[in-house]
Amino acid sequence: MAAATAQCLYLSCRFQTLSLSSSPSSRPYATSSSFKPLTSSSSISFNSLSTGFSSNVNPNLTGRRFGSIVCEAGGKKPDSAAKRARQAEKRRLYNKARKSEVRTRMKKVLEELDVLRKKTDAQPEEVIGIEKLIAEAYSVIDKAIQVGTLHRNTGARRKSRLARRKKAVEIHHGWYKPEPTAAATV
Numbered sequence: 001m002a003a004a005t006a007q008c009l010y011l012s013c014r015f016q017t018l019s020l021s022s023s024p025s026s027r028p029y030a031t032s033s034s035f036k037p038l039t040s041s042s043s044i045s046f047n048s049l050s051t052g053f054s055s056n057v058n059p060n061l062t063g064r065r066f067g068s069i070v071c072e073a074g075g076k077k078p079d080s081a082a083k084r085a086r087q088a089e090k091r092r093l094y095n096k097a098r099k100s101e102v103r104t105r106m107k108k109v110l111e112e113l114d115v116l117r118k119k120t121d122a123q124p125e126e127v128i129g130i131e132k133l134i135a136e137a138y139s140v141i142d143k144a145i146q147v148g149t150l151h152r153n154t155g156a157r158r159k160s161r162l163a164r165r166k167k168a169v170e171i172h173h174g175w176y177k178p179e180p181t182a183a184a185t186v
Contacts, residue, residue: 098140098149102158105137109162117169124175127166134162 112130116122138159145155170176 095149098144098147102137102140102144102150105133105140106158106162109133109137110165113165113169117172122173124173127170127175130166134166137162 109130112133116126116130119126141150141155141158144150145152150158167176171178
């Protein structure tokens, strides 16, 4: 990444006298002591990498008030939009795998529930295997919510879908009898 890091190879500055006034009218927080003017040499050269650059003071800049700072970069700074695109692609692939796992687990549960519903001689103990599949699906859904792949309402809806389908199969076979609600009795 040497190309991405900017390194100053040549620095040429020309400063003139810089003075700071300490008059109370211009600076309300000034102390009683006065500042002395700061000065620097007419040219400063800096050669950090010993690349053979030398400091030549431009004769056209002698009358100017400010000098110039020249730095050569080792390469173009990476674009933040390009980095965001790379990060988004990485997250997309990560989230795609998680969502795929959630759908696969849900599909396995729903298929097993359909098979159980179609069986005429099904036993209540057969639900235990499906409940283990449901627990695994719940775990995967909760993990997807925790890491931010799924919204919490989406996860709740998917878990509810599995629970409702299981309850419908149990009602179909007569293993579960819902209690009448207060609205149904009135």
